[in-house]
Amino acid sequence: MSDNAQSPKLRLTGVTKSFVAPRTGQRTLAVAEMNLDIQTGEFICIVGPSGCGKSTVLNMIAGLDVPSGGVIEKDGHPVRGPGADRGVMFQDYALMPWQTVEGNVGFGLRHGTPGENLNKEQRNQRIAHFIDLVGLRGSEHKYPHQLSGGMRQRVALARLLANGPDILLLDEPLGALDAQTRLILQAELLRIWGETSPVTERKTAIFITHDIEEAVLLADRVVVMSSHPGRVREVVTIDLPRPRAGTARTNPRFGVLVEQIWSLIRDEAYRAIGGDESLAKPTEEATA
Amino acid sequence: MKNMTFDNRTSVLVRNLTLPVLLIVVWHIWASTLPAGSPAPAPLKVLQTLGDMLGAGSLLSATLQSLGRVVLGFAVASVLGIALGLLMGSSPAVRENLDPIIESFRPIAPMAILPIAILWLGTGTPTALAIVAYASFFPVLINTVHGVSRVDRKLVLAAHTMGISRWTILTRVVLPGALPSILLGTRLAMGVAWTAIIAAELAVGAKSGGGGSGGIGQMMFVFYAYNIDLNAIVVCMAVVGVVALLIDQLFRLVEKRLIPWRP
Numbered sequence: 001m002s003d004n005a006q007s008p009k010l011r012l013t014g015v016t017k018s019f020v021a022p023r024t025g026q027r028t029l030a031v032a033e034m035n036l037d038i039q040t041g042e043f044i045c046i047v048g049p050s051g052c053g054k055s056t057v058l059n060m061i062a063g064l065d066v067p068s069g070g071v072i073e074k075d076g077h078p079v080r081g082p083g084a085d086r087g088v089m090f091q092d093y094a095l096m097p098w099q100t101v102e103g104n105v106g107f108g109l110r111h112g113t114p115g116e117n118l119n120k121e122q123r124n125q126r127i128a129h130f131i132d133l134v135g136l137r138g139s140e141h142k143y144p145h146q147l148s149g150g151m152r153q154r155v156a157l158a159r160l161l162a163n164g165p166d167i168l169l170l171d172e173p174l175g176a177l178d179a180q181t182r183l184i185l186q187a188e189l190l191r192i193w194g195e196t197s198p199v200t201e202r203k204t205a206i207f208i209t210h211d212i213e214e215a216v217l218l219a220d221r222v223v224v225m226s227s228h229p230g231r232v233r234e235v236v237t238i239d240l241p242r243p244r245a246g247t248a249r250t251n252p253r254f255g256v257l258v259e260q261i262w263s264l265i266r267d268e269a270y271r272a273i274g275g276d277e278s279l280a281k282p283t284e285e286a287t288a
Numbered sequence: 289m290k291n292m293t294f295d296n297r298t299s300v301l302v303r304n305l306t307l308p309v310l311l312i313v314v315w316h317i318w319a320s321t322l323p324a325g326s327p328a329p330a331p332l333k334v335l336q337t338l339g340d341m342l343g344a345g346s347l348l349s350a351t352l353q354s355l356g357r358v359v360l361g362f363a364v365a366s367v368l369g370i371a372l373g374l375l376m377g378s379s380p381a382v383r384e385n386l387d388p389i390i391e392s393f394r395p396i397a398p399m400a401i402l403p404i405a406i407l408w409l410g411t412g413t414p415t416a417l418a419i420v421a422y423a424s425f426f427p428v429l430i431n432t433v434h435g436v437s438r439v440d441r442k443l444v445l446a447a448h449t450m451g452i453s454r455w456t457i458l459t460r461v462v463l464p465g466a467l468p469s470i471l472l473g474t475r476l477a478m479g480v481a482w483t484a485i486i487a488a489e490l491a492v493g494a495k496s497g498g499g500g501s502g503g504i505g506q507m508m509f510v511f512y513a514y515n516i517d518l519n520a521i522v523v524c525m526a527v528v529g530v531v532a533l534l535i536d537q538l539f540r541l542v543e544k545r546l547i548p549w550r551p
Contacts, residue, residue, distance in 0.1 A: 064449070069530035082451075083451050084451035087450075088449045094445070096443060098465070102319075107447075111447075111450070111452050112447070112453075113450070114450065143549045184319040215309050
């Protein structure tokens with residue numbers, strides 16, 4: 001692997017997170033000893049049972065939360081606080097209800113650091129470009145409450161990209177959508193992320209999801225976490241060829257990878273829903 | 289009412305007006321059974337008095353004077369209430385320090401501070417303004433704080449991830465997010481302010497022996513205690529009620545205009 005010579009875009013070293021319950025003072029270790037390297041242009045998916053700390057890790061990378069121990073470095077420098085260089089897409093969109101589509105997409109450009117060196121004309125052009133990119137041209141003057149879930153998510157994506165981050169952090173962005181819209185947006189995401197472009201032109205992305213098939217479809221590598229406390233169980237490399245939209249799901253390797261990842265999580269997932277672990281055993285032995 | 293057909297709107301109007309009109313007719317019939325010189329108010333005499341007062345210009349000027357005081361007092365109280373509300377809503381430290389003082393004064397009715405106000409500020413406009421401001425302040429403050437608490441925390445986090453400064457977050461995320469509650473607070477405050485000014489002017493009128501502090505409340509007091517004219521009192525009462533209604537409707541209109549994003 002040639003990327004050993006290149007320093008990683010993002011490096012987590014010994015990252016831990018514990019929470020202290022306010023009333024009892026009891027300390028809970030949410031994330032334990034997490035070590036991870038992510039290269040520039042990689043699409044990483046994080047999957048794991050509920051409560052394994054996936055969102056906590058994302059929040060720490062985003063700077064919205066502080067590690068209790070260890071260090072998170074981006075381009076070799078420790079991450080301190082949130083910033084536009086690490087853009088976030090939230091599961092419930094976090095769109096400003098009083099702004100139109102245009103206003104939302106341009107919010108960071110107009111009020112935050114992304115638009116600092118641009119004049120009004122350039123900002124407007126940038127906003128229009130990304131609205132077009134996500135396929136929302138014509139809806140610029142609508143308010144979020146007038147949009148469907150899929151459209152809202154595309155506004156959130158346009159906003160994220162318009163702010164020009166070098167790391168995209170996506171916290172279950174497609175979780176609130178119906179299955180068919182999700183399929184469409186997965187393909188859109190791959191296109192916009194640049195799966196048909198050379199690796200050097202792609203943005204680094206970290207995508208949290210519960211949907212294992214989604215993870216296998218999108219990611220270069222899938223980080224499988226386990227819980228109590230949260231830690232990396234295994235990192236699975238997805239060796240499916242790109243572009244994947246439209247072709248990956250029919251590749252036999254796809255199902256194998258999904259099953260491989262699910263077998264790592266299955267027991268814990270059953271435990272998480274309070275179920276009987278004996279039900280978790282597969283009914284047929286795999287022949288591979 | 290917007291989507292109703294013309295017929296539906298008229299029928300709703302007719303339905304709403306039937307009882308009041310009926311009551312006025314009953315009142316008229318009762319009044320006509322009274323002897324000629326009776327001071328009791330009667331609908332026709334009220335209308336005549338209304339005409340006289342409008343003609344003399346006294347009604348309009350008194351109403352405007354009261355309104356002027358209300359608007360000024362309300363404006364001062366709103367600016368203070370919104371600013372402080374935003375601060376208290378976003379900073380637990382500020383809120384903890386100010387809460388005891390605010391909660392101590394809130395239950396004290398505006399009328400209860402009238403004696404002190406008159407002693408300190410006299411029986412003129414400053415007192416009226418002080419009462420109005422005091423009365424308007426709390427609804428604005430409390431609704432602003434509530435509005436801030438209802439702003440989705442995710443929006444603030446999202447703003448942080450866009451490199452937006454804390455001050456800009458306050459003005460561009462928290463303030464717009466809290467606006468529906470803030471506008472509700474100002475509408476309630478205006479209603480309370482109008483009630484307070486009438487009561488304050490009545491009381492001040494009493495204290496100053498019917499002196500010229502102006503305003504419709506004071507005018508009402510004069511008709512009660514000095515130039516006793518029950519018909520004029522009814523006219524004043526009606527005007528107070530109509531103005532309150534108009535203020536409320538105006539605020540609702542402004543609310544709709546300022547918050548186009550409400551589904």
